[in-house]
Amino acid sequence: MTLVSVENLSVRYGANTVLRHVDMVVEPGEIVTIVGPNGSGKTSLLRAIIGATKPSVGQVALKPGLKIGYVPQKLHVDPTLPISVERFMRLTDRVSRRQCVEALETAGVPDLLKRQMSQLSGGQFQRVLLARALINQPDVLLLDEATQGLDQRGSAGFYQQIEAVRRETGCAILMISHELHVVMSASDRVICLNGHVCCEGSPAVVASAPEYRALFGTGTGGALALYRHEHDHHHDHDHDVNPKEAAE
DSSP states (O other), rough: SEEEEEEEEEETTEEEEEEEHHHHHHHTOOEEEEEEOOSSHHHHHHHHHHHHOOOOOEEEEOTTTTTTEOOOSOOOOHHHHHEEBBHHTTTSOOHHHHHHHHHHHHHHTOOOOSGGGGGGOOOHHHHHHHHHTTTTSSSSEEETTTTOOOOOOHHHHHHHHHHHHEEEEEHHEEESOHHHHHHHHHHEEEEEESSEEEESSSHEEEHTHHHHHHOOOOOOHHHHHHHHHHHHHHHHHHHOOOOOHHHH
């Protein structure tokens, strides 16, 4: 059964229409990525799906009982606040230490439970946010530019972890990203948004679409090929990669 169905969705803020007549679905177990320039309505679409923004027209239908995990673009934690990873993960829900450990393992950082949040690197911090989103075993995971501020290696490592999460848990993933070279690898389907759906399909189809190239130029095909090469290389050497190092 379809997890998320968006039908004829329009969103306005005052006189400004940010989304017009958007249709999209998320099916069980698939990775869908939304790309688009700044101001294209990507975050507004995510906010409409989680119920934080009310559609002006159209509707969002969620599978009954759907469990959603959410990884924000960024989260500020006061560096002077003494809070451990375990305490952070248990702030809002009654969850056991075992659940925390299992979620951290799925996120690729099993040894961070006792670390202070203020001591984490950017990559480790995002992995903890990912673990926090996974703790209640969601059916769909939403990520809003979750690698903002990470370098290219950190971003690639994070997205490889997302693919591992899908393999291990079977959850669907809907993510927004501006990192075209990384995104194109990890996605089953890409939706190009610019106030409306410009084009959608497999990564290769979207990368060659005129609407996509009008927004992002013609260099994305090369970026896609580069990512695929790196991606295949990483998969060939999975046993050489230390998850902790990849999260740094």
